[in-house]
Amino acid sequence: EAGVAQSPRYKIIEKRQSVAFWCNPISGHATLYWYQQILGQGPKLLIQFQNNGVVDDSQLPKDRFSAERLKGVDSTLKIQPAKLEDSAVYLCASSLALGNTEAFFGQGTRLTVV
Amino acid sequence: AQKITQTQPGMFVQEKEAVTLDCTYDTSDPSYGLFWYKQPSSGEMIFLIYQGSYDQQNATEGRYSLNFQKARKSANLVISASQLGDSAMYFCAMREGQTGANNLFFGTGTRLTVIP
DSSP: OOOOOOOOOEEEEETTOOOOEEOOOOTTTTTEEEEEEEESSSOOOEEEETEEEEEEEETTTTTTTEEOGGGGGGGGEEEOOOOGGOOEEEEEEEEEEEEEOEEEOOOOOEEEHH | OSEEEESSSSSETTTTOEEEOOOOOOOSOOOEEEEEEEEOOOOOEEEOOOOEEEEOOOEEEEEEEEEEEEETTTEEEOSSSOOOOOOEEEEEEEEEETTTTOOOOOOOOEEEEOOO
16 A cells, blocks of 8 residues: 655755645545644644545644645645745645544655755 | 643663653543654654553554553553664654544654664
């Protein structure tokens, strides 16, 4: 079974530029999460989708971050414009459904904003 | 208030010994799930073990066991017979409820180093 795929693995951009990350969850997984993990911290949830609907985006800085999950499968996370403090690993995860099932994570995209 | 608290930034253990990584949680929801993940230096998050709030017995998965003390709101991970490959960051996480967003909240992690 293929895992959660993310691309790119690494990205370096200058502040005020824009960047986009892509995630392909495990086939059949209805729930998709985007997390931000700053160095030395635990992952922080940015947004959660159930199929193609947003369940929770309360922690998403909506002035610069946006995410979509068209057709309830792939998802993209965009930052525009980027700030230095956005430097982090962006993790995508998926789970079969809401409820007490484990989430499976991709390898993440390491973003460096200079 | 912090949903998940991991008070040990770093732990050392001798190879082949057992180690306990602490985790306490805070929720008023009677239905919740507790998870432990391992994050090696390569960055991926690897699911280790799960405990449901209504589970009567402590969860076990191979060398991993979860010491679930509901009244104390603790969910410590016990790794038995430590191996060099166990060196990694370990995160405790919680998902609340059967209703609502079911967000998965993470603690700040514990870095485990296994000494040969």
